[in-house]
Amino acid sequence: MRASENPVTDPTVPDRTTTTDPAVLRDIAVTVAEAAAALARRRRPEVFGVLGAAVAATGDAVQAKSTPTDPVTVVDTETEQSIRANLARLRPHDGILGEEGGGAAATAGVRWVVDPIDGTVNFLYGIPAYAVSVAVQIDGVSVAGAVVDIAAGVTYSAARGQGASVTDTAGGSGVLSCTTVTDASHALVATGFGYRADRRAAQGRLVSALLPRVRDIRRIGSAALDLCMVASGRVDAHFEHGLSPWDWAAGALVAEEAGARVRVPSPDTPGEAGEIVVATAPGIADELEAVLREIGAFDPVP
Numbered sequence: 001m002r003a004s005e006n007p008v009t010d011p012t013v014p015d016r017t018t019t020t021d022p023a024v025l026r027d028i029a030v031t032v033a034e035a036a037a038a039l040a041r042r043r044r045p046e047v048f049g050v051l052g053a054a055v056a057a058t059g060d061a062v063q064a065k066s067t068p069t070d071p072v073t074v075v076d077t078e079t080e081q082s083i084r085a086n087l088a089r090l091r092p093h094d095g096i097l098g099e100e101g102g103g104a105a106a107t108a109g110v111r112w113v114v115d116p117i118d119g120t121v122n123f124l125y126g127i128p129a130y131a132v133s134v135a136v137q138i139d140g141v142s143v144a145g146a147v148v149d150i151a152a153g154v155t156y157s158a159a160r161g162q163g164a165s166v167t168d169t170a171g172g173s174g175v176l177s178c179t180t181v182t183d184a185s186h187a188l189v190a191t192g193f194g195y196r197a198d199r200r201a202a203q204g205r206l207v208s209a210l211l212p213r214v215r216d217i218r219r220i221g222s223a224a225l226d227l228c229m230v231a232s233g234r235v236d237a238h239f240e241h242g243l244s245p246w247d248w249a250a251g252a253l254v255a256e257e258a259g260a261r262v263r264v265p266s267p268d269t270p271g272e273a274g275e276i277v278v279a280t281a282p283g284i285a286d287e288l289e290a291v292l293r294e295i296g297a298f299d300p301v302p
Contacts, residue, residue, distance in 0.1 A: 017091060020110065022159035025136045025144035029112075029250070030157050032086045033134040036079045037148035040117055040132065043075045048124070062124065073124060076100055079116035083134060087112050094136070099246045107140030107267040115246035117150070119222030128152065133224040135249035140267020145250030147224045156228040156254045164231050164257035176258040179233040182283040184291055187236040190218045190226040194242045194301075202301045203241060209295040214288075223277070227251030230279045231258035237280040237288055241301040248277050261285035275300060 014021050016028065047061050061074045080100045087096055095111035097103045103111075112134065117123050119130030128151035135145030146157040156176065158164035164176040181187055189210065193203045211217055218235060220226055224247060226238040231254045238255075248264055256262040259282055265275040276298055280288050292298060 018093060020138060020143070022143045023162060026146070026157055026159035026162075028090055029134045029136060029144050029146040030155060032083055032090070033132045033146040033148045033250075034155060035086060036083045036116060036132045036134070037150045037153075039082050040075055040079045040123075040130075040150050041153075043078060044123065044126075047073070047075055048126070073117070073120060075123070076117045076120055079132065080114060083114050083116060083132075087114075097245065099244065107137065110136065110138055112136050113142075113245050113249040115224065118147075118224040118247060119220075122221045123150075127221065129220050129222050129225055131222050131224045131228075133246060133250040135246075135253065137245075137249060137267075142249050142253040145253045147228050147250050147254060149225060149228075156231065156251075158231075158250075158254040158257040160253065160257070162257070164254045166228075166232060176228075176231040176254065177233065178230060178255075178259045178281040179236050180283055181236050181281050184214060184284045184287040187214045187281075187284050187288060188216055188218060189214050189288075190220055190229060190235045190238040192219060192221065192223055192226065192240045192243075199242060199301055206295060206297050206301075210291065210297070213291050213295075223247040224251040227255045227279050230260050230281065231255045233281075236284060237278070239276055239278045239292060239297060241276050241297075243277050252277065252279060255279040261289075 014024055016024055077100055080098045084096055095103060097111055098114045100116060115133040117130055118133050123130040130150055132148045132150060135142045143160045146155060148155045153169035155167045165173055166176055167173040191207060193200050207217055223240055223243055227248060228251050229235045230238050252262050252264050260279045261282055263278040
């Protein structure tokens with residue numbers, strides 16, 4: 001074997017532990033996210049059985065976070081531990097920011113931004129719309145990521161400048177592309193709500209103002225999946241206030257690489273301050289953003 005054929009000694013083969021090649025980072029994100037999804041998928045019936053939240057509420061499997069209605073489960077914690085362990089092995093020099101474990105708040109350099117279960121309330125109740133989200137950012141900008149729909153076993157992934165794709169449980173794959181809708185009044189728009197009562201009230205007023213101007217509103221319960229639904233054409237747009245980086249870091253890149261116009265908070269601006277995340281099919285981006293601006297959706301939500 002020639003030296004150039006040996007991946008150990010070939011200088012043209014990137015070191016997967018240090019490379020910033022988006023394609024390599026995308027592969028790592030998919031590997032880590034799919035392993036975490038498999039763990040969460042297995043653990044849910046072990047922890048909650050078939051009765052879901054009714055059982056969980058009587059034990060130690062669920063705790064409250066920001067408010068009594070904002071839960072974290074033992075499976076969230078275990079899944080993030082799995083992600084952190086795999087990233088420590090595969091990318092030992094990178095920072096990690098996770099929803100449950102915190103970590104690298106600074107945006108400079110390379111950091112992985114992970115949500116072990118996005119859509120924990122759905123997970124708790126057995127509603128099949130929850131996901132693992134794993135993204136890698138360089139200086140606060142997502143360059144690769146993967147979102148795994150845990151219940152469906154579907155993986156969405158993207159690498160900056162290289163498009164977005166979806167892989168199903170049978171191994172089939174396809175390229176993601178937004179819808180071709182050109183009239184905002186025909187748009188199916190996904191959104192979500194925070195856990196604080198005052199924020200929910202403000203978000204409810206925005207939805208009330210928007211609803212007569214679009215086809216309809218969907219509230220799925222997972223921002224990561226909403227953004228991937230924009231990418232796959234299952235909805236035409238998504239907007240939401242107060243998301244944290246782990247909620248959008250992977251999904252927003254998937255949507256952007258599928259052709260959506262995407263707005264996310266600045267790397268130096270915390271999502272909890274009330275900024276909006278927007279992903280819109282390109283044919284309605286100008287019109288829908290004008291509507292959102294008219295109803296005040298671009299103003300920070302308290």
